[in-house]
Amino acid sequence: MNANETDLLIVGAGPAGMAAAVTARSQGLSVRVLDDQPAPGGQIWRAIETVAETPRIARLGEAYRAGADRAAAFRACGALYEPESQLWQIEPGFRAFLTQQGRARSVTARAVILATGAQERPAPFPGWTLPGVLTVGAAQILLKTADSVPTSPVWIAGCGPLPLLYMTQLLAAGGQIAGFLDTTPRGRLGAALRHLPQGLGLLADLAKGLSWSLALRRAGFPIIRHVAELRAEGEGRLESLHYRAEDGREGEVAAEVLLVHEGVVPNIHAPLALGCAVSWHAGQHCYVPDLDSWGETSQPNVFVAGDGAGVGGAEAAEPRGRIAALRVAARLGTLGEGAAESAARPERGRLSRALALRPFLDALYAPRPQVFAPADETLVCRCEEVTAGELRARAVQGRPGPNQIKAFTRAGMGPCQGRQCGYTMAHIIATAQNRPVEEVGFYRIRPPLKPVTLGELASLDEREPAA
Amino acid sequence: MFRKLHDPGAQTVTIFIDGRPVPAELGESVAAVLLRQPEAWCRTTPISESPRAPYCMMGVCFECLVEVDGLASVQGCLTPVRNGMRVARQQGPRSLSA
Amino acid sequence: MRPDIIVIGGGTVGAAIAYGLAKQRQQVLLLDGDDGDFRAARANFGLVWLQGKGLGMPAYQVLTRDSIALWRGFTNEIEAETKIDLAYEQNGGLAFCLGEEGFEKRRHDLMRLHNQRGERAPDWAMLDRSALERLLPKVALGPNVTGASFGRHDGHANPLRLLAALHEALLRHGGGIRHRARVERIEPVGRDFRLILDGETLVAPRIVIAAGLGSPALARQVGLVVPLRPERGQVLVTERLEPFLPLPASGLRQTGEGTVMIGATKDNPGFDVSTTAEAAAGLSRKTIEIVPALAQVRLVRQWAGLRIMTPDGHPIYAQSQSHPGAFVALCHSGVTLAAFHAETLAGAIAAGGLPENLSPFHQRRFDVPQAA
Numbered sequence: 001m002n003a004n005e006t007d008l009l010i011v012g013a014g015p016a017g018m019a020a021a022v023t024a025r026s027q028g029l030s031v032r033v034l035d036d037q038p039a040p041g042g043q044i045w046r047a048i049e050t051v052a053e054t055p056r057i058a059r060l061g062e063a064y065r066a067g068a069d070r071a072a073a074f075r076a077c078g079a080l081y082e083p084e085s086q087l088w089q090i091e092p093g094f095r096a097f098l099t100q101q102g103r104a105r106s107v108t109a110r111a112v113i114l115a116t117g118a119q120e121r122p123a124p125f126p127g128w129t130l131p132g133v134l135t136v137g138a139a140q141i142l143l144k145t146a147d148s149v150p151t152s153p154v155w156i157a158g159c160g161p162l163p164l165l166y167m168t169q170l171l172a173a174g175g176q177i178a179g180f181l182d183t184t185p186r187g188r189l190g191a192a193l194r195h196l197p198q199g200l201g202l203l204a205d206l207a208k209g210l211s212w213s214l215a216l217r218r219a220g221f222p223i224i225r226h227v228a229e230l231r232a233e234g235e236g237r238l239e240s241l242h243y244r245a246e247d248g249r250e251g252e253v254a255a256e257v258l259l260v261h262e263g264v265v266p267n268i269h270a271p272l273a274l275g276c277a278v279s280w281h282a283g284q285h286c287y288v289p290d291l292d293s294w295g296e297t298s299q300p301n302v303f304v305a306g307d308g309a310g311v312g313g314a315e316a317a318e319p320r321g322r323i324a325a326l327r328v329a330a331r332l333g334t335l336g337e338g339a340a341e342s343a344a345r346p347e348r349g350r351l352s353r354a355l356a357l358r359p360f361l362d363a364l365y366a367p368r369p370q371v372f373a374p375a376d377e378t379l380v381c382r383c384e385e386v387t388a389g390e391l392r393a394r395a396v397q398g399r400p401g402p403n404q405i406k407a408f409t410r411a412g413m414g415p416c417q418g419r420q421c422g423y424t425m426a427h428i429i430a431t432a433q434n435r436p437v438e439e440v441g442f443y444r445i446r447p448p449l450k451p452v453t454l455g456e457l458a459s460l461d462e463r464e465p466a467a
Numbered sequence: 468m469f470r471k472l473h474d475p476g477a478q479t480v481t482i483f484i485d486g487r488p489v490p491a492e493l494g495e496s497v498a499a500v501l502l503r504q505p506e507a508w509c510r511t512t513p514i515s516e517s518p519r520a521p522y523c524m525m526g527v528c529f530e531c532l533v534e535v536d537g538l539a540s541v542q543g544c545l546t547p548v549r550n551g552m553r554v555a556r557q558q559g560p561r562s563l564s565a
Numbered sequence: 566m567r568p569d570i571i572v573i574g575g576g577t578v579g580a581a582i583a584y585g586l587a588k589q590r591q592q593v594l595l596l597d598g599d600d601g602d603f604r605a606a607r608a609n610f611g612l613v614w615l616q617g618k619g620l621g622m623p624a625y626q627v628l629t630r631d632s633i634a635l636w637r638g639f640t641n642e643i644e645a646e647t648k649i650d651l652a653y654e655q656n657g658g659l660a661f662c663l664g665e666e667g668f669e670k671r672r673h674d675l676m677r678l679h680n681q682r683g684e685r686a687p688d689w690a691m692l693d694r695s696a697l698e699r700l701l702p703k704v705a706l707g708p709n710v711t712g713a714s715f716g717r718h719d720g721h722a723n724p725l726r727l728l729a730a731l732h733e734a735l736l737r738h739g740g741g742i743r744h745r746a747r748v749e750r751i752e753p754v755g756r757d758f759r760l761i762l763d764g765e766t767l768v769a770p771r772i773v774i775a776a777g778l779g780s781p782a783l784a785r786q787v788g789l790v791v792p793l794r795p796e797r798g799q800v801l802v803t804e805r806l807e808p809f810l811p812l813p814a815s816g817l818r819q820t821g822e823g824t825v826m827i828g829a830t831k832d833n834p835g836f837d838v839s840t841t842a843e844a845a846a847g848l849s850r851k852t853i854e855i856v857p858a859l860a861q862v863r864l865v866r867q868w869a870g871l872r873i874m875t876p877d878g879h880p881i882y883a884q885s886q887s888h889p890g891a892f893v894a895l896c897h898s899g900v901t902l903a904a905f906h907a908e909t910l911a912g913a914i915a916a917g918g919l920p921e922n923l924s925p926f927h928q929r930r931f932d933v934p935q936a937a
Binding site: 513514538539540559560561562563564 | 804805
Binding site: 402410441 | 736742863866
């Protein structure tokens, strides 16, 4: 076998990618794992191997600690692991193009599992591009990978489990919180409770969530509920923060760092670039790939596992990764159909238990309407600096779709390829044209998935990787 | 904007940001080091030349583009530091000779 | 509103004609396709280009020349109306030559074209390497660059802003635009045409079919057989750079935004707009051979569009003989010809018929003689 060929290509070394690799290896497949990070773990277990060796592990919590065993099992599984690799195109067949250490090359595989996870939902507001405004996820990554915390007491604005988890970790690390602007709208708990499933096991998760809240309350920083609107201001960097709650209460405070978070959405750029069909997920307010019960997309032998398949957290990501790997093994003939089905059964059980609480969380932490309707002066496209007002003005002339407005305004044409403006664009169009957002669609995603230099492209050996 | 909680000790390396030596720890990213600097921005945009700093730290926002060892528009959050690495903030549109 | 004329196709060709018709005080409705349609207008390279065009068809050479002569006035008018800057520059354009052979071949090709027209002094010149270096002081040329041909009338514009401005200007002249309006059927009814869309019917006494690759199916319903095939072109665009390339070149131009456009490939995979790494690699190699410093620049996006190709590569302009009032306008040079479409062609359509000098562009040139 050529060194560039494997049975299975896995993109992403987070919980799903690692679990898929371990399973596929145990079924005798040759496996290559590409990941853009320097070490395995994905976002949830960033830097786990390093941190596990230090006392810092104690303040990051049990769920984080669990990653150490997973990374070890992954390292030992015999998959060809290529960290710091940026995937920028996959062609049918499959031939994947990547850049590693500034060099572009291609590899081939018979099946692909995209385990590229999720990103934080872009939540634009005036001033969100100022230095000093970061996402909560970014701050958590800084804590895990660089043991860094905000220098001065930090303002945190957002909704969902991650701000609560981060605040708990930050306090345990000795950081300080200036205040929490809780953007969860009023009345959400009542709505969410209807989705609460039966089952005692889940109460442990709920209790964990509540315990964060208790710890946070004890810390004594102000918590402002039902914050609906934010505005960051400053000359060249964040200096002050203005907020407005649902009931009209307003405040303006000095701030050096503001961390924001409005939930997470699947990374769908790779599936979209591969032509995989996606559908709107009403509960999670985002597109998710159309998948069968094995995680296979509309493109044969392309699978999506992990949060990229719909946000479900690490507990759902792992069984999804294993289920997809079993199907690939059956496809490639190292495992019988029946055996794959029986091996998948307990994984499906784990998956369904892991997802049981999800509708409750989705309903409780559904983004506030203002996330999708930023003020006119807000830069929606950070790369090309296009405002919400410009998009609105364009959206009402005729009834153009996102690609036409992209062509006219350049929104979505920058290096991030619409990762930060795609959903806002879709919602602005939907509102302006009085259409359901799921009907509006998304940008057509073009290669490269990550910007690559012309020199790297030119150096591609076209004969590679023929044996 | 950010501060490091521990002394990296033997893991300390030196990188150069716009020619100025700054300490960093093996394993952390260029973007993480930039956020600890008194001037925490990393580039100005090619359009309005407004300052930007690392935002997402996971490779999806492309705000942390910097020049690393002569190669421009590198995602700082996906680039681990190396001893002696030379990082330059990017100002406005790149010039072709850069 | 009952339109005087409906233009089917909201791309650069249809929009330019619709805008021109609206200026002629016609009540115009422009029907644009779905967001996901092929849309050559969004894949355009943006050259307003004369040099090298029209070999084997002098009328096309003339048409291109006429359109370029109209372009400055067209730009001034539409910019004044819409406040959209088309970024049109007409300072000449280049075609780089590699090797001595490449240089001589280019000279030979352009001379053949000039002789076909056979009048006046050439409006192009061959520049040797040192002349080219003086023209491009910020560019360090690759060692194989021997020079370039320089066309005095060539230029470039922002094709996306052109499209946006045409739509905007049409609205300002009282026209209407409907996006996501797919025409399923055309029924001639008396002297009118009834257009059946999903869920609605539109009626007008005249129609213009400018729907790119979607045109043959529509044109057939009004008695016009237009042979078309898609030809894929792949284009690269880089991150923004400080201005370094003052003139557009065939296959390489720096836009007003600072991005560098590189293109375009030609192949025939059918209705396939996927991009290939092979094309990206080939275009990159070619570019770096001309400007080596571009090796350090990042590709931000690669895309593919489908050119609207007739069998001889030249446009089709025709009015149906069996169904007068139905026109068809198809070409793959929608930007270069935009001024002609908006001024001359729209004027002729408004007046009811195409002039004799457009007869070389009638689709009947492709008609296969029918067996008796």
